[in-house]
Amino acid sequence: MWTANENKIFLDPRTCLILSLIISIASMIGKIEEPGIYYRLVVILIPVFLLFWIKKWIMSSLAFIILLLSWLYEIKIGLITSNMYTLIGYVVSNIVTRFLPSILMGYFIINTLTVDKFIRGLDLLKLPRGLIISIAIMFRFIPTLIEERHYIKSANKMKSNFTNSYIITWPVISQLVPIIHSALRISNDLTMSVLTRGLDINNTRTSIIQLKLKFIDYAVLGIAIVLMYFNLIM
Numbered sequence: 001m002w003t004a005n006e007n008k009i010f011l012d013p014r015t016c017l018i019l020s021l022i023i024s025i026a027s028m029i030g031k032i033e034e035p036g037i038y039y040r041l042v043v044i045l046i047p048v049f050l051l052f053w054i055k056k057w058i059m060s061s062l063a064f065i066i067l068l069l070s071w072l073y074e075i076k077i078g079l080i081t082s083n084m085y086t087l088i089g090y091v092v093s094n095i096v097t098r099f100l101p102s103i104l105m106g107y108f109i110i111n112t113l114t115v116d117k118f119i120r121g122l123d124l125l126k127l128p129r130g131l132i133i134s135i136a137i138m139f140r141f142i143p144t145l146i147e148e149r150h151y152i153k154s155a156n157k158m159k160s161n162f163t164n165s166y167i168i169t170w171p172v173i174s175q176l177v178p179i180i181h182s183a184l185r186i187s188n189d190l191t192m193s194v195l196t197r198g199l200d201i202n203n204t205r206t207s208i209i210q211l212k213l214k215f216i217d218y219a220v221l222g223i224a225i226v227l228m229y230f231n232l233i234m
Helices: 013-029 036-044 046-053 057-077 084-112 115-124 129-158 170-196 215-233
Strands: none
Touching: 013 036, 013 046, 013 084, 013 115, 013 215, 036 046, 036 057, 036 084, 036 215, 046 057, 046 084, 057 084, 115 129, 129 170
């Protein structure tokens, strides 16, 4: 299940969502010419700094090295020659600098926010109710299905006398069919849970979770917006 350490310092869910949007825009359509490219570099490194903040030392260090090397290859080496391997490296570096920052930001959100706080943040952003319900089901469905798959694999290990690797139909019978059955059951349970909580009601809902933007939220958002502005304009 999606769990987060409640003792960790975390950004407001609204800050995380807006920051994810800014990082995605800067990564995908940000300028790759000077001087704007330097502002783009700082924006795509924001998730790395956030991971470092929550003490994900190894992941943040690896991500920093990968992003920095990809960025350097993208602006310094990629288009200098027409060698096929150089062009392949240029394509790979482009993919890394455009998609890895958003993935890291998603990882940060999952590790610092609980589902309840995340859904409350969506509520405060006045997003459509149908979208909120879909996101609520999705974020509870995927981790539950992954956990269910582990149970299915453990159960299959107990049936060692049937696990013949030469039988083509075995993977389908042993894993795909139970996963489909579990997916249908889990989706029905989650849908009923969401409806029981009253997420389909259009009236204003009260919540025990009180969210308030702090100084760190304004500071992070302000820096990200300024950097994105300079990247897109300059």
